[in-house]
Amino acid sequence: MPKVLGPRALNRALLARQFLLKRQDRSAESTLEHLVGLQAQAPMPPYFGLWTRLNDFEHGALSRLLLERQAVRIALMRGTVHLVTARDSLRLRRPLQAAIERGLYSTPGGKALMGIDAAAVAAAARIVLEERPRTNAELGPLLAARWPDYPAEELVRLTRCMLPLVQVPPRGIWGASGQATSTTLEHWLGAPFNEDATIDDLVLRYVAAFGPASVQDAQKWSGLTRLGAAFERLRPQLCTFEGDDGRELFDVPDAPRPSPNIAAPARFLPDFDNVLLSHANREHILSEEHRARVFTINGLIRATILVDGRVAGLWQIDEHKDTATLTIEPFAPLAKRDIAALTAEGKRLLRFAAEERPHRGVRFTSPKAAKGRRAAPPKTK
Structure with missing residues (x-):
């Protein structure tokens, strides 16, 4: 009988x-590869995602990777923008392409594209995007001039599904701003896709970074379907466990599985962190009761605090002139030791996020005051 792993064991x-x-003593590049990227549909969360995981992480370490084209922002898992290494962009996009395309015609807007020659649109878009990087607002009219019977915004969406587009700097650079401006991955990197990459490789990477996990968990993370066959092919390389709900869980044999009793430190997770997005069953880190507070009705996944390894509230930073205030909204009353730990960690976060502001402070709202609120996402760089 496989060993049963309860929620706390899965959490640890x-x-x-x-x-x-x-926290690890690792480079930003190696961390991105271990985590199979960081979700990056907003520009700044990856900086906080690396800060909370690495010792002595500095903004420039990630900015340099983007400026030197060693990392890119590209649509991958679940069709959402991720920040990954250049190597991973060339080996991950092809196995995920079917999942990215599958959602193209599933929306009312997508249905307006029925009958169009998608390959012809993609080919035309490739030419103009490789002339120079362009925004959606620039690309749409160029395509609509050739396909006037179709909405410009849907022609852009088709392009973003069919072509591997990267968002180029200054988008994603700490302290800079810029519209999402794209070109093709191959043009930006001057390199071809890794044709040897397979779905099995993707599954192994996922399990190593997020396991032990079920087939359904891997499908949730990737956006792919019918991954059961891949897990069966990989079964001889994997070990198996059972969740307390009876699910079969897979893992790589040498991955860490700490004691459920080990202490977990206070941590601050950024918006859209993949820890909260990469399992079909999230109960081991986020209760269903609190899910609606974190996942908003307009598609945001808010920045959260971890207490004893589980989501216990929200945070945001407000900056004004020479002040920066970190506001923590706990979901329930916190023990004094947890308040102290979050305060200490919060001061470190403020030094990282707003070092130039001479006046920085941490404040807590009461759980009653926070109940039912859906505040804006953290105002960071």
């Missing part, structure tokens, strides 16, 4: 894989 394993039990 996930935290260990995600470098949330102990």
Whole structure:
């Protein structure tokens, strides 16, 4: 009989894989590869995602990767923008392409594209995007001039599904601003896709970074379907466990699975952190009761605090002139030791996020005051 892993055991394993039990002495590049990227549909969360996982992480370490084209922002898992290394962009996009395309015609707007020659649109878009990087507002009219019977915004969406587009700097650079301006991955990197990459490789990477996990978990993370066959092919390389709900869980044999009793430090997770997005069953880190507070009705996944390894509230930073205030909204009353730990960690966060502001402070709202609120996402760089 396989060993049963309860929610706390799964929680500690996930935290260990995600470098949330102990900060690591690693490069930003190697961390991105271990985590299979960081979700980056907003420009700044990856900086906070690396800060909370690495010792002595500095903004420039990630900015340099983007400026030197060693990392890129590209649509991958679940069709959402991720920040990954250049190497990973060339080996991950092809196995995920079917999942990215599958959602193209599923919306009312997408149905307006029925009958169009998608390959012809993609080919035309490639030419103009490789002339120079362009925004959606620039690309749409160029395509609509050739296909006037179709909405410009849907022609852009088709392009973003069919072509591997990267958002180029200054988008995503700490302290800079810029519209999402794109060109093709191959043109930006001057390199071809890794044709040897497979779905099995993707599954192994996922399990190592997020396991132990079920087939359904891997499908949730990737956006792919019918991954059961891949897990069966990989079964001889994997070990198996059972969740307390009877699910079969897979893992790589040498991955860390700490004792459920090990202490977990206070941590601050950024908006859209993949820890909260990469399992079909999230109960080991986020209760269903609190899910609606974190996942908003307009598609945001808010920045959260971890207490004893689980989501226990929200945070945001407000900056004004020479002040920066970190506001923590706990979901329930916190023990004094947890308030002290979050305060200390919060001061470190403020030094990282707003070092130039001479007056920085941490404040807590009461759980009653926070109840039912859906505040704006954190105002960071």
